[in-house]
Amino acid sequence: MTTDDKKSKVKLRSAEWFGTQDKNGFMYRSWMKNQGIPDHEFQGKPIIGICNTWSELTPCNAHFRKLAEHVKKGILEAGGYPVEFPVFSNGESNLRPTAMLTRNLASMDVEESIRGNPIDAVVLLVGCDKTTPALLMGAASVDVPAIVVTGGPMLNGKLNGKNIGSGTAVWQLHEQVKAGEIKMHDFLAAEAGHSRSAGTCNTMGTASTMACMAESLGTSLPHNAAIPAVDARRYVLAHLSGMRIVDMVWEDLRLSKVLTKEAFENAIRVNAAIGGSTNAVIHLKAIAGRIGVDLELEDWTRIGRGTPTVVDLLPSGRFLMEEFYYAGGLPGVIRRLGEAGKLPNPGALTVNGKSLWDNCADAPIYDDEVIRKIDNPLIEDGGICILRGNLAPRGAVLKPSAATPELMKHRGRAVVFENFDDYKARIGDPDLDVDASCILVMKNCGPKGYPGMAEVGNMGLPPKILATGVKDMVRISDARMSGTAYGTVVLHVAPEARAGGPLAVVKEGDFIELDCAAGRLHLDVSDEELKARLDVWAAAQTVDPADATGYRHLYVQHVLQADEGCDFDFLRGCRGSAVPRHSH
Known part of the structure; x- marks a missing residue:
């Protein structure tokens, strides 16, 4: 035709x-x-919206004005007309209490901006962690042709002549300060070289993970995930994406034709291969819920487990996003998976009109250290571990590629913190009753409890333990963890404590069993004792006045649990792009 x-x-x-x-x-x-x-x-002419999350308060996305100009050139060249519009920019680094609190708010902004305005398709300019899922969620609910353009990762960080990873380095350096291994002035000196160019974190944190998810879902052009933010090829990709979105209008290539169950299965497998963030579990679930795809926690076990992690990248490995791009980027990873018969759905459609495998079958791989061969992986099984048991009836997650293998099966005594403030107040106490075999447990940091489910799950270890040379302990919470973080950390316990989950009634001294291979997270108390504790807990609950008004009220009243993607209950499903009734 x-x-x-x-x-x-x-x-x-x-x-x-x-x-x-x-x-x-x-x-x-x-x-x-x-x-x-x-x-x-x-x-x-097709009118193409450019949905821009530029903000000087979102440093990862602060270069998006220039990026948008290159998208516009492509749209004009292809015969469309570009119209740029702003949406809520929920930047991870500055926004309090957590950008996750406003992910759904941003998605509502995106959805209504697209539906209510005269645009035929949209280019989604994303970068910082929550901007990628927020924009995909909003666009999916409208189901117009859409293409993702990511801002790209920043250049390698530098400290004392060596590469350091943005995000990951701060966790490592802070632990070294607490352990007395480095001085405070050395810690502060790292700031200047930590984030030295435009772009997102240069480790396989949530921003890089979600960029890879967008590409593996087929919603972006090949190589979108990894081109550094300041590399001229990033602007070429933006230009080409602007050209492509115009053709997508004429092809009626809407998101629902790309975001299929097969696409999500590919993304789950890719997440394991890259050692991606646990946050992807929540965000993919939320995106799937908007487009009407039935995605379950068990899909992460069915598709992800047994997949080798082949990308040797911080926080799981050694390298950074610059090296990843130079080594071949995400197309190289997909080629590795496909050649080994580990790409679930090679024929899944992508926004350039070709299949995922057609895009990647001949992708060059320049460095077998960065993108390893399947038979020489960084981690034999990098799939996200889904845990269930009486402590997490609706599930919890653990990232094996960032964990200590010896702790993946562990039984320990619980050291319990009622909330994040309690943790901060007590973790440094030299009299804290804790040893290296204990399990740190933190409550009330989930979607309703924090609220917003902050990235505080990777609790720093007690200084008295760090001083002995121990670098990792099992930690359990209903919180999230930054994709730049590491450790044997159980996250997203559902139901959360604030919603009456069993986590709410774990007591100091209880014993907990973790068995990642068996997918088990068990509190060693009887069913009768657990029920009795929960009955007492429920009778003592009161309403937090801070939850009574404003956006926080809307959030706490309507947010779903982690296993359902933490979307609002009333936002699930695709509402379509029907033109609203005019007012004139």
């Missing part, structure tokens, strides 16, 4: 605004013309 044939079959959504010769058409066009737009731009 020729391009003209395709165009003849597609009715532009924007024509509902600009394509009528009446009072409404007059008004819509007239107001837009105050920006100097000539009349011919409204005549049968």
Whole structure:
């Protein structure tokens, strides 16, 4: 079918605004013309929205003004007309109490901005952790043609002539300060070299993970995930994405044709191969819920477990995102999986109109140390470990590639912190009753409890333990963990403590059993004792006044649990792009 044939079959959504010769058409066009737009731009051209999460308060995305200009060039070259619009930018590094609290708010902004405006398709400019899922969630709920353009990772960090990873280094350096291994001035001196260019964290943190998820889902052009933010090829990709989105309009290539169950299965397998963040479990579930794909925690076991981690990248390995891109980037990883018969659905459609495997079958791999061969993996089994048991009836997660193998099966005495403030107040106490075999347990840091489910699950170890040379302990909470962090950390315990999950009634001195291979997380108390404790807990609950008003009230009342993606209950499902009734 020729391009003209395709165009003849597609009715532009924007024509509902600009394509009528009446009072409404007059008004819509007239107001837009105050920006100097000539009349011919409204005549049968796709209007392409550029959904921009630029903000100086979101350092990862602070270069997006320039990125958007390159997208615009591509749109214009392909015969479309670009219109850039801002949406809520929930940056991880500055936003309190946590950017996760506003991920759903941002997705609502995106959804309603797309649905309510005269655009035929959208380019999603994403970067910092929550901006990628938020924009994909919002766009999925509208189901228009959409393409992801990521801002890219920053350059390698530098300290004392060596590479350091943004995000990961701060956890390591802080533990070294607490252990007395380095001085405070050495810790502070690392700041300047830690984040030395535009872009997201350069480790396989949540930002890089979600960029890889977007590419493996088929929602971006190949190599989108790993090109460094300041590399000229990032701007070339933005230009090409702008060109491609125009063709996607004529092909009616909407997100629902790309975001299939097969695409999510590919992403789960890729997440294991890259040693991706546990946050991907929550975000993929939320995106799937918006497009109507049934994605369950068990899919992470069914698809992910047994997959070798082949990307040797911090925090699990040695290298950083620069080396990953130079080694071949995500297409190289997908090629490794495909050649080994480990890509679940090679034929899954991507936004360039080709299958995922067609895009990656001949991808060059330049460095077998960074992108290892399947038979020489960094981790034999890098799939996210899904845990269940009486402590987590609806599930919990653990990232094996960041954990200590010897601790993956462990029984220990619980040292319990009622919340994050309690943890901060007591963890440094030299009289804390703790030894290296204990399990640190923190409550009330889940979706409702924090609220927003902050990335505090990778609790720093007690200084008295660090001083003995111990670097890792089992830690359990209903919180999340930064993708840049590491350790044997059980996260996303569901139901959370604040929602009445069994975690709420774990007591100091209880024994807990962790068995990753068996997928088991068990509190060693009887069913009768557990029920009695929960009954006492429920009778003592009161309403937190801070939860009574504002956005926090909406959040606490409607947020789903971690196993359901922490979306709002009323946002699940695809509401489509039907043009709202005009008001004139």
